[in-house]
Amino acid sequence: MSSIKIPKPEEMIRINYKPPRTAWMDTPVDFRPGTWSYSGAAKNLIYLDMPNPRAWQPYEEDWKLPANWKEIILEGMRERLDKYRSFRLYLDLCVRCGACADKCHFYIGSGDPKNMPVLRAELLRSVYRRYFTESGKRFGRLAGARDLTVDVLKEWFYYFYQCTECRRCSVYCPYGIDQAEITIMGRELLNLVGCNINWVIEPVANCFRTGNHLGIQPGGVKDMLEFLAEDIEERTGVRVDVPINKKGADVLFIAPSGDYFADPGTYTCMGYMMLFHEIGLNYTFSTYASEGGNFGLFTSHEMVKRLNNKIYAEAKRLGVKWILGGECGHMWRAIHEYMDTMNGPADFLAEPVSPITGTLFENARSTKMVHIAEFTADLIRNGKLKLDPTRNDHLRITFHDSCNPARGMGIFEEPRYIIRNSVRNFYEMPEDTIREKTLCCGGGAGLGNDENIEMRMRGGMPRAMAVKHVREKHGVNRLACMCAIDRSTLTSLMEYWVPGVTVTGVHELLANALVIKGEKKRTTDLRGDPFKEKTDDEAL
Numbered sequence: 235m236s237s238i239k240i241p242k243p244e245e246m247i248r249i250n251y252k253p254p255r256t257a258w259m260d261t262p263v264d265f266r267p268g269t270w271s272y273s274g275a276a277k278n279l280i281y282l283d284m285p286n287p288r289a290w291q292p293y294e295e296d297w298k299l300p301a302n303w304k305e306i307i308l309e310g311m312r313e314r315l316d317k318y319r320s321f322r323l324y325l326d327l328c329v330r331c332g333a334c335a336d337k338c339h340f341y342i343g344s345g346d347p348k349n350m351p352v353l354r355a356e357l358l359r360s361v362y363r364r365y366f367t368e369s370g371k372r373f374g375r376l377a378g379a380r381d382l383t384v385d386v387l388k389e390w391f392y393y394f395y396q397c398t399e400c401r402r403c404s405v406y407c408p409y410g411i412d413q414a415e416i417t418i419m420g421r422e423l424l425n426l427v428g429c430n431i432n433w434v435i436e437p438v439a440n441c442f443r444t445g446n447h448l449g450i451q452p453g454g455v456k457d458m459l460e461f462l463a464e465d466i467e468e469r470t471g472v473r474v475d476v477p478i479n480k481k482g483a484d485v486l487f488i489a490p491s492g493d494y495f496a497d498p499g500t501y502t503c504m505g506y507m508m509l510f511h512e513i514g515l516n517y518t519f520s521t522y523a524s525e526g527g528n529f530g531l532f533t534s535h536e537m538v539k540r541l542n543n544k545i546y547a548e549a550k551r552l553g554v555k556w557i558l559g560g561e562c563g564h565m566w567r568a569i570h571e572y573m574d575t576m577n578g579p580a581d582f583l584a585e586p587v588s589p590i591t592g593t594l595f596e597n598a599r600s601t602k603m604v605h606i607a608e609f610t611a612d613l614i615r616n617g618k619l620k621l622d623p624t625r626n627d628h629l630r631i632t633f634h635d636s637c638n639p640a641r642g643m644g645i646f647e648e649p650r651y652i653i654r655n656s657v658r659n660f661y662e663m664p665e666d667t668i669r670e671k672t673l674c675c676g677g678g679a680g681l682g683n684d685e686n687i688e689m690r691m692r693g694g695m696p697r698a699m700a701v702k703h704v705r706e707k708h709g710v711n712r713l714a715c716m717c718a719i720d721r722s723t724l725t726s727l728m729e730y731w732v733p734g735v736t737v738t739g740v741h742e743l744l745a746n747a748l749v750i751k752g753e754k755k756r757t758t759d760l761r762g763d764p765f766k767e768k769t770d771d772e773a774l
């Protein structure tokens with residue numbers, strides 16, 4: 235947890251929903267410690283050939299903007315209004331019905347009206363009106379328009395980096411206005427004058443420099459996977475292969491790098507490796523494409539395209555048939571919503587067919603990339619895995635739908651199907667907090683850093699309260715999810731709001747239950763925690 239002091243949970247929960255006395259246009263932004271993220275370091279901007287690299291921090295008076303910063307932003311806005319019809323529509327369409335107002339976890343957790351999605355969009359919409367609409371040009375503030383000033387730019391920075399692009403608000407909007415798209419545009423415009431955060435820019439630079447967002451060199455990836463194979467052998471007595479950069483493999487497997495390097499993701503990675511060993515999948519990891527997460531989504535459309543392209547370039551180089559993707563969040567949003575028109579269709583790859591069950595994954599016909607939850611659910615449905623769910627009896631599970639796989643691709647039932655076949659104690663959180671209405675972890679879109687810790691805990695509070703509900707009602711002690719950012723940010727969120735609940739990936743639960751051919755008598759789960767003793771009936 236961060237060294238920045240934040241209120242204790244019992245104070246944090248007392249949220250002041252009273253709006254400020256001043257009108258929103260007259261209420262300046264306050265860069266309070268714990269509520270914003272450090273600026274992008276100059277070395278990373280230089281590496282990515284991005285504009286205005288310099289030393290600066292958001293709390294400073296002088297942001298060292300280029301002299302013509304205003305022209306740059308307005309020209310950037312004009313270009314994007316011409317290029318993206320959706321952008322213009324989202325700015326024109328809103329009728330201010332307020333249906334989205336109380337749906338954002340950052341508003342619920344902070345009480346700050348500018349965290350209402352409708353007002354967050356208005357920060358940009360007001361500038362659009364002033365420079366690009368007749369009414370705004372003529373009537374100014376009366377028409378909801380305002381000049382673009384340095385203070386407005388600072389406000390954009392503060393609030394567009396307090397939106398996790400989770401899209402919960404858009405589920406409730408009668409016009410389907412996608413606030414995440416507005417936030418992406420806001421961030422793109424800020425990037426034009428060098429205003430971005432390091433927790434986004436450094437991962438992007440690292441993905442190009444070493445292959446993954448953590449900046450681990452290829453040798454480090456190899457060592458870590460071999461280390462995980464040793465751990466698997468210790469727990470199960472079975473040695474699994476670690477195929478890396480293997481030309482001619484059937485399948486290229488891409489996972490978020492958090493699964494190779496950081497607990498609890500490493501247990502999920504062990505789960506993938508055990509599953510592939512058991513079914514004899516001819517697959518390979520890659521050190522060049524050693525990151526599934528697409529940090530471009532938090533930067534610009536151009537960066538989404540460049541990072542997505544790395545995966546497909548590697549698939550071509552290795553000569554695989556198709557791609558299998560792990561439990562990642564934004565990788566799937568990029569694949570499902572953008573890939574086809576940005577880099578696809580991937581006609582040089584084969585239509586994905588499971589070599590074990592013969593199932594054709596029709597929804598991946600164009601992208602040629604299959605979600606591991608669909609792949610594994612299909613194996614279970616076809617009776618290809620032997621599972622002993624009693625091995626997870628020491629766990630009482632609930633499932634968090636990660637925003638991107640849930641709202642970005644609609645994958646709701648497959649993870650639940652795997653969990654129900656792998657554990658015996660599974661409890662859903664309340665209906666209005668799961669599936670397409672799921673609540674964000676509070677740390678997505680590059681906001682999962684330490685300096686932003688207060689906003690993370692505030693933004694994650696609604697999710698944490700739903701977990702607390704099932705903990706109190708059913709004794710839940712582990713929260714499952716299918717996203718590496720979630721596995722990291724939910725861990726600190728639980729420590730803060732719901733101590734006693736730890737976090738897991740779905741394939742960790744599967745691997746605990748998976749009976750592997752030739753395994754020794756297993757007495758512990760992948761973490762080394764002992765299985766619960768079986769009753770006499772169960773032992774029979």
Ligand code: SF4
Nearest residue numbers: 338397398400401403
């Ligand atoms: S964080 Fe999510 S709910 Fe809040 S404004 Fe952004 S997209 Fe909407």
Ligand code: SF4
Nearest residue numbers: 328330331332334407
């Ligand atoms: S729900 Fe849609 S139309 Fe209504 S205020 Fe929000 S963005 Fe505007």
